[in-house]
Amino acid sequence: MSEHEYVPKSKAAKWFNDRLPLLTLGAHLTDYPTPKNLNYWWTFGGILTFCLITQIVTGIVLAMHYVAHADLAFASVEHIMRDVNYGWLIRYIHSNGASMFFLAVYIHIFRSLFYGSYKSPREVIWIIGLMIYLLMMAAAFMGYVLPWGQMSFWGATVITNLFSAIPLVGDSITTWLWGAYSVDNPTLNRFFSLHYLIPFLILGLVVLHIWALHVPGNNNPVGIDIKKPSKDTVPFHPYITIKDAFALLVFMIIFAGFVFFTPNVLGHSDNYIPANPLVTPAHIVPEWYLLPFYAILRSVPDKLGGVILMFSAIFILFVLPWLDTSKVRSAVFRPIYRQFFWILVIDVLMLGYVGAMPAEGVYLVLARVGTIYYFLHFIVVMPVVGYLEKTDPIPMSISEPVLTGGAEPSLARKVNDKV
Amino acid sequence: MSKEEKKVNRRDFLFTASYTVGAVGVGAVIWPMIDQMNPDKAQQALATTEVDISSIEPGKSITVLWRGKPVFLKRRTSEEIAEARAVNLDDLPDPQKDEDRVKEGKDEWLVMLGVCTHLGCVPLKDKGDFNGWFCPCHGSHYDVSGRIRKGPAPTNMEIPKFEFVDNNTIKIG
Numbered sequence: 321m322s323e324h325e326y327v328p329k330s331k332a333a334k335w336f337n338d339r340l341p342l343l344t345l346g347a348h349l350t351d352y353p354t355p356k357n358l359n360y361w362w363t364f365g366g367i368l369t370f371c372l373i374t375q376i377v378t379g380i381v382l383a384m385h386y387v388a389h390a391d392l393a394f395a396s397v398e399h400i401m402r403d404v405n406y407g408w409l410i411r412y413i414h415s416n417g418a419s420m421f422f423l424a425v426y427i428h429i430f431r432s433l434f435y436g437s438y439k440s441p442r443e444v445i446w447i448i449g450l451m452i453y454l455l456m457m458a459a460a461f462m463g464y465v466l467p468w469g470q471m472s473f474w475g476a477t478v479i480t481n482l483f484s485a486i487p488l489v490g491d492s493i494t495t496w497l498w499g500a501y502s503v504d505n506p507t508l509n510r511f512f513s514l515h516y517l518i519p520f521l522i523l524g525l526v527v528l529h530i531w532a533l534h535v536p537g538n539n540n541p542v543g544i545d546i547k548k549p550s551k552d553t554v555p556f557h558p559y560i561t562i563k564d565a566f567a568l569l570v571f572m573i574i575f576a577g578f579v580f581f582t583p584n585v586l587g588h589s590d591n592y593i594p595a596n597p598l599v600t601p602a603h604i605v606p607e608w609y610l611l612p613f614y615a616i617l618r619s620v621p622d623k624l625g626g627v628i629l630m631f632s633a634i635f636i637l638f639v640l641p642w643l644d645t646s647k648v649r650s651a652v653f654r655p656i657y658r659q660f661f662w663i664l665v666i667d668v669l670m671l672g673y674v675g676a677m678p679a680e681g682v683y684l685v686l687a688r689v690g691t692i693y694y695f696l697h698f699i700v701v702m703p704v705v706g707y708l709e710k711t712d713p714i715p716m717s718i719s720e721p722v723l724t725g726g727a728e729p730s731l732a733r734k735v736n737d738k739v
Numbered sequence: 740m741s742k743e744e745k746k747v748n749r750r751d752f753l754f755t756a757s758y759t760v761g762a763v764g765v766g767a768v769i770w771p772m773i774d775q776m777n778p779d780k781a782q783q784a785l786a787t788t789e790v791d792i793s794s795i796e797p798g799k800s801i802t803v804l805w806r807g808k809p810v811f812l813k814r815r816t817s818e819e820i821a822e823a824r825a826v827n828l829d830d831l832p833d834p835q836k837d838e839d840r841v842k843e844g845k846d847e848w849l850v851m852l853g854v855c856t857h858l859g860c861v862p863l864k865d866k867g868d869f870n871g872w873f874c875p876c877h878g879s880h881y882d883v884s885g886r887i888r889k890g891p892a893p894t895n896m897e898i899p900k901f902e903f904v905d906n907n908t909i910k911i912g
Contacts, residue, residue, distance in 0.1 A: 474860065478876065481859035496773075500782045502807030502859075510776065598802055598809050600860040604876050618877060623857055623893045679877060 348534070353553035354560050355540035357718045361435075362538070363567030364428040370568055371421040372526065376519050378414040386466065388512035390505035393468035394594045412583040418460050419586045420575045422609035425453060434661055436649030437539040443641040445532040450637055452525045459518040460607065462511040469591030470601050476503045476511070478604055482617075485627040502597060542715055543650025552718040603678070611675030612668050616694070618679040619687035629691065636698050643698055645706030653712040660701050667693045782806075787912035789904065792848070800864060802853055805911045809853035809861050810899060811872075812909065815883065820846055822870065823884035833894045837884040840898055850901050850909060851885045857892035872896070 326347035328334045337343040385404050387396040400407035429449070432438050438446035465476045480497050484490040499506030537548055546552040554560070578586070586608060590601045606614050613630050620626035636643075651658040671690040677683040788805045792812060795801055800813035815823075823837040841849055853861050853872075860876035867873030867880035869888045874881075879890030886895040901911045 474876075478858040478860065481857075484859075496777050498778075499776050500778050500807055504782070504807045506779070506782065597804065597807055598861065600875060602875050604860065618891075621891055623891055626891065 350555065350557040352534065352556040353537065353549035354556050355538055355546055355718060356552060356554045356559075357540050357542065358538065358560065358563075359541055360563075360567055361427065361431040362540075363564050364424050364431065366564035367424045367568055367571050368421070368428060369526065370571075371417060371424055372519065372522060374417050375414065375421060376523070378410050378417065379516070379519065381410050382414055383516065386512075388466070388509050390468060390508050390595070393466060393508060397467045409579070412579045415587065416575065416578045416583060418463060419578070419607070419609065420571070421456065422460070424571070425456065426609070429453070430665060433664070434651045434658075435539055435541060436543050436644070436646075436651065438641050439644060439649050440641065441536045442533075442539060445529060446641060447638055448525055448529045448532060450634075452522055452529065454634065455518050455522050455525070457610065459515055459522070460609070462515040462518070464591075464607060465508065465511050466515065467591060468508060468595045470593040470595060470599075471588045471591040471604070473503060473595035473597065474600055474604050475606060476507065479606075480507075482627050482630075485624040487624070539649060540718065541650060541652060542718060543648065543652070544714055544717070546718060550717075605676055608672065608676070611673075612671035613675075615671040615675035615687045616691045618675070619684065619691045633691075633694060636695070640698065640702070643702045645703045646709065646711070647706075648711045648714060653714050654705075654709055655712065656709045657702075657705050660697060660705060663693070664697050667697070787910055790909045790911065791907060792909055793907040797847065800849075803911075805899065810911055811849070811851055811853040811864070811885070811896075813849040813864075815847050815849055817847075819870075819883045823882065826882065826884075826886075830888075832887050835886060835895055837886075840884055840886075840895070842903065845903060848909070849885060850898065850911065852897040852899055854896065855879055855892055856887065856894045856896060857890070862896070 326344045328337045328343050333343060382400065385396065385400045385407060387393060397411070400411050402408075404410075432446065432449070461475070461479060465472045480494055480503060483497060484494045486493060495501060497507070498504065499510060537546075540546070549555075588605060593601075605611070613633055616633050617626045617630040620629050646654060646657065648654055651661055667690050670686060671694065674683045674687045674690065679687065785806055788803060788810075790801075790803050790812060792801075792814070795812065795814045797814050798816045798819070800811055802809045802811055804810070820837070826837075828834040828836065838846075840851070841847075855862050855874040855876065857874065857877055857879050860874050862872035862874040862879070862881060864872055867889075869880050869882040871883045871885065871888075872881040873879070874890065874892065877891050879892035880888045881892075881896060882888050884895075885898075887893070899911055901909055904910050
């Protein structure tokens with residue numbers, strides 16, 4: 321990045337900065353040249369950071385009152401809800417916060433898919449992001465086990481049993497994960513330990529994610545490489561900070577709406593029944609954010625096959641930058657891909673819906689169709705469309721459509737409105 | 740590259756020896772960290788359970804907890820046994836004779852882990868298409884011998900190690 325060297329004003333600041341250049345880092349983050357055409361889909365990075373901090377802070381507080389023991393966990397959560405001062409609020413923020421975190425991360429991921437943010441030179445940002453996503457799922461799953469209700473217990477049983485599908489060593493691995501011969505107190509104990517650890521791993525990866533982002537700089541809605549700094553960029557502060565702050569406020573209103581008005585709508589009422597190893601609830605459903613993968617798992621009539629396909633659905637995303645053959649990043653200039661993108665969005669939403677329904681009849685058919693399309697999209701559509709598609713003309717710079725009338729008048733108008 | 744450089748010398752030997760000793764050391768430290776997660780002595784101590792079966796009527800079953808898992812003890816009627824034995828083995832995804840799932844001479848007693856072999860839910864009794872058990876989680880149907888007949892579960896419900904201590908007592912484990 322071509323930024324001029326930062327020199328602190330005061331002598332003391334200079335003394336410190338020469339020894340640990342924190343002020344230089346601060347100046348870099350403040351001045352960081354950002355494309356001036358970033359739309360609101362780009363505000364979710366900041367929103368996600370907020371979500372992570374919220375989960376860590378509320379989680380640390382909850383851990384002060386929670387007891388990780390099979391006989392006491394359920395009661396201690398009720399104790400938090402009834403006895404602890406503002407315990408209900410903190411717990412509802414934490415449990416709904418997980419859902420809000422996933423809502424934001426899905427928008428963030430699909431933003432990246434639409435505007436080609438995963439493509440060269442941003443593959444490493446994308447891969448670190450997926451690692452964060454995987455850790456988020458692990459943290460969310462283990463967190464859901466901690467209240468030790470019926471859904472906690474049976475969700476833990478079903479998910480840990482996925483590993484028993486591994487040939488030969490599956491059962492030993494499952495027993496090792498449990499620390500017992502079924503999901504039991506040792507399982508709860510270690511899940512609590514790991515649930516506390518994972519957010520800090522995520523925090524570390526977030527630092528790497530942002531670091532990797534600051535090397536090439538942000539992608540942008542037109543998806544072209546821009547000169548930095550130039551008339552195509554604005555300093556991160558105050559331009560992006562104020563926009564992020566506004567988006568965050570709107571997000572927090574929705575978040576607060578869930579916390580104060582429908583705090584249990586995203587959960588399952590069966591989790592207010594204490595765990596009982598002798599009775600399985602009639603319908604085991606994972607949290608909404610895992611439903612599409614659950615639908616893929618159930619769409620296969622074979623245990624090992626279902627597990628393999630479900631994990632593949634996530635791991636295929638890691639090679640996405642190399643499956644996409646198009647030289648154009650943004651779907652704004654890709655008329656064919658753009659349509660497939662929306663089909664994928666609908667496909668994933670549909671998988672989420674059938675994941676919540678019983679695996680039979682029309683739902684099973686839909687789950688199978690959805691699963692097949694999901695994989696076709698990445699394995700066939702992305703490489704082939706990238707080759708064959710005739711893309712629309714791309715502007716030379718972000719400002720070009722305004723200054724020359726450009727090839728894409730609608731884009732020109734959009735930029736004009738903002739200026 | 741000259742021949743001199745390619746020759747294995749004392750330094751190479753020292754490197755290899757150091758790496759090897761280091762790897763053994765790391766392994767020796769990692770193994771306890773991994774193995775501590777396996778079931779501990781307190782868990783292993785729960786390995787057997789004795790059950791009084793004198794009050795179970797024919798056609799009825801009870802569920803007991805063994806190692807944190809439910810075990811079904813079903814006293815089958817002669818019709819149920821006949822039904823289980825009339826099944827053609829070719830119709831079974833995991834072929835196993837009913838005779839091999841019970842103790843000889845104690846044919847009426849079916850003792851098995853009440854754990855679906857798909858993803859570990861507890862199947863419901865007297866449900867499903869085969870007069871046996873039905874798993875509500877992902878729709879596996881088991882017959883009156885606990886054998887998988889339909890659905891995603893790969894194998895029959897497991898028969899744990901058990902023995903008859905006397906006519907009224909079963910020891911599981």
